[in-house]
Amino acid sequence: MSGARLAVLVSGQGRNLQAILDAVAARKLPVTVAGVVSNRADAGALERARAAGVPAAVVPHADYADRAAFDAALLAALEALRPDFVAMAGFMRVLGDGVIRRLRGRMVNIHPSLLPKHRGLHTHRRVLETGDSEHGASVHYVTEELDGGPVAIQGRFSVRPQDNERTLAERVMQEVELKIYPQALAWMARGELQWTEQGLRFRGKPLAAPLTLDDLEPPFR
Numbered sequence: 024m025s026g027a028r029l030a031v032l033v034s035g036q037g038r039n040l041q042a043i044l045d046a047v048a049a050r051k052l053p054v055t056v057a058g059v060v061s062n063r064a065d066a067g068a069l070e071r072a073r074a075a076g077v078p079a080a081v082v083p084h085a086d087y088a089d090r091a092a093f094d095a096a097l098l099a100a101l102e103a104l105r106p107d108f109v110a111m112a113g114f115m116r117v118l119g120d121g122v123i124r125r126l127r128g129r130m131v132n133i134h135p136s137l138l139p140k141h142r143g144l145h146t147h148r149r150v151l152e153t154g155d156s157e158h159g160a161s162v163h164y165v166t167e168e169l170d171g172g173p174v175a176i177q178g179r180f181s182v183r184p185q186d187n188e189r190t191l192a193e194r195v196m197q198e199v200e201l202k203i204y205p206q207a208l209a210w211m212a213r214g215e216l217q218w219t220e221q222g223l224r225f226r227g228k229p230l231a232a233p234l235t236l237d238d239l240e241p242p243f244r
């Protein structure tokens with residue numbers, strides 16, 4: 024492990040976290056995972072962190088009187104890790120503007136839809152209800168607008184007639200998320216993907232449209 028310090032925010036199973044940990048262990052992703060912070064004590068992701076020897080902390084949202092108190096505790100737990108970057112990986116709480124401003128340009132999220140389509144929850148169901156021909160996932164920088172920050176990379180696939188919510192969730196994870204998240208973080212860690220107030224830059228040029236699965240480097244395909 025080397026390079027930039029990455030903190031990961033989780034709430035659930037942690038399959039995206041595992042892909043990040045595996046990419047670090049395989050020396051594809053030049054970061055040190057400084058720690059994992061969960062808002063749920065029962066998140067499977069915590070076990071994955073511990074198994075990899077990564078510090079794991081819990082900031083249980085139910086223990087705090089209001090969102091401001093939770094945000095303050097979460098920010099303190101994050102800042103104790105001295106992260107250069109923060110990755111939300113299945114983190115299921117909406118953060119307040121104060122936290123987001125503090126981490127502006129350094130925090131990304133993975134969202135299971137082709138943003139700007141289907142922000143928020145139940146994306147797979149909404150894809151089926153809408154009759155979309157394509158689905159996928161997006162890595163975006165986190166801004167005050169929920170699931171509305173600039174998209175760095177987006178992977179897509181064709182919806183099949185036999186797909187249901189379960190198969191779509193699985194395909195989003197396997198065909199897209201587990202590939203694009205480690206790749207996006209590697210570009211960030213290497214300084215190839217950069218946030219500016221004027222928009223994202225990739226390899227020194229403005230990023231006019233999100234990167235795609237075709238842009239994945241061989242180790243991430």
Ligand code: GRF
Nearest residue numbers: 035036037038039113133135
């Ligand atoms: C992913 O599909 C992510 O896009 C969504 O929640 C899921 C997280 O799963 N927000 P995991 O915790 O990485 O297994």
